[in-house]
Amino acid sequence: MYITSIKLKNYRNYEEIKISPLKDINLIYGKNAQGKTNLIESIYLTSTGRSHRTSKELPLVKENKEGFYIKIKGMKEEIPFKIEIKYRKGEKKQIKLNNLPVTKLGELIGVLNTVIFSPEDLQIIKQGPSERRRFIDILISQTNNKYFYQLQIYHRLIKQKNALLKKKNINKYIELLDIYNEKIAETAFFIINERIKFLRKIAVYFNNYIKKLSNNQEFGEITYFSSLGNTMNEIKKTLVKNKNKEIKSSISICGPHRDDFTILINNKDVKQYGSQGQQRTAVLSLKLAEIDIIKNETGYYPVLLLDDVMSELDISRRKFLTESIKTKQTFITSTEKKNYVNFKEKTTFFYVHNGQIDKR
Ligand SMILES: Nc1ncnc2c1ncn2[C@@H]1O[C@H](COP(=O)(O)OP(=O)(O)O)[C@@H](O)[C@H]1O
Ligand SMILES: [Mg+2]
Known part of the structure; x- marks a missing residue:
């Protein structure tokens, strides 16, 4: 192209x-x-x-x-x-x-x-989870339209749920809250599992670049952390378990909009433990892996x-x-x-x- x-x-x-x-x-x-x-x-x-x-x-x-x-x-x-x-x-x-x-x-x-390399890329590693979610969401959306649509549906549901949680008389709306949670469970299940699947694929390319850039001295992994779990059963259970907490804090506290992934080099989180050089290598490898995965998914x-x-x-x-x-x-x-x-x-x-x- x-x-x-x-x-x-x-x-x-x-x-x-x-x-x-x-x-x-x-x-x-x-x-x-x-x-x-x-x-x-x-x-x-x-x-x-x-x-x-x-x-x-x-x-x-x-x-x-x-x-x-x-x-x-x-x-x-x-x-x-x-x-x-x-x-x-x-x-x-x-x-x-x-x-x-x-x-x-x-x-x-x-x-x-497109795949963009810019000085801001280091933020994917250094910053909080929202930078990493943005990275993975844009990347999957580039190769999977359904993901993009589900993500939009999910964010709309969370917005509606948050509005509900902010109501003073929330106790009158528990049934509605349960309906939202049912719907959220469905889209969350899809989003979480697509992210896990995609990160697994990208991790293979990522590791190849880490190995090459370090003369086989280092290896890389990527792990996803889901605040809800990843089976439908776990997701529904966690939503129920957190219901009272969410009502108390008036905000939805778990789901793909709160999730994160960790980039590891030699088993260590590169955000917490990586040297400047390792962080740069990780970002470069992640971006190069992005090229490979787009080629692989789209042709x-x-x-x-x-x-x-x-x-x-x-x-x-x-x-x-x-x-x-x-x-x-x-x-x-x-x-x-x-x-x-x-x-x-x-x-x-x-x-x-x-x-x-x-x-x-
Ligand atoms: N909306 C705008 N209208 C006019 N000039 C703008 C606007 N946004 C940015 N610029 C100008 O664009 C220039 C920066 O361009 P940029 O492409 O970032 O530079 P570089 O060539 O260093 O990459 C600055 O001079 C800035 O003032
Ligand atoms: Mg510039």
Whole structure:
């Protein structure tokens, strides 16, 4: 899968640009704060429906403008696709796929598959559980539409349940609470087991990279922690068991929205015990595993987005990364052109300067 053209209008610091990237490597280079990450962000937004830097649309609109427009065309095998995103301040964003309106985000996710490497990736390891849930949810959604829909249903149910738990006269609504819990058990069962299945698969690739990057000195594992258990019986039991606690605290305290997974290197949680180097290796391996699993699940290599990562990696990890790139198309941002001039892969150069992009 690869992108053949990108058009941006009033997006971040771009007024109007159109570029035609090629297969293989596209190097987006230029000084700081010129728009390199903004371009990568627009690709990611088209792929997942949201930015990797903000959950809101407003910051994406160019200063003093009323809205933005993104159009990305690409090829999947030999079939062309076109995605358009249009946003006007105060309105809902409109998405079109091949000229037809997309009413559910689930129809967009999975059309253009991407894997992004950015300096923020380290947060998957260092931060709290919500970063890890976000990572796994976006990844599974890219390859499994049903998962995305179930997740939306689940979050809606939790929202409704929380509203109920906040009622002063909650004791009048116990039956309704039980009905919610029944429904929650069903979607939670699906979500938990998909996550477990998926993490098991990703762990195999992950471990391969950990081993390679450490010359077989280390091995990696990923384990999922479900606050509800993973059989239907356990899930229902835990929901019943926690009912009074939830009523007391007026919030739903267990379920996939509270779960977490642990990344282990040599049996130790890399978040708690990993060195800086091990944490970087873990993140790099996780991201590389993400490429493999998307290829495996969908049949296509995703478009790879490498934002500012090369400068963050030491020489051996950088070499490992560039040698591991098997995807059809990669976007790399950098402040330097010179490191890429003699790259063995075919490279197209784009110079970014103050919201302008020139092919060089
Ligand atoms: N909504 C916006 N309108 C205008 N300029 C913006 C907007 N959002 C970000 N910018 C500008 O974009 C620039 C940062 O672009 P970015 O792509 O992150 O830089 P880099 O080239 O270093 O990756 C900054 O100058 C910032 O002020
Ligand atoms: Mg940047």
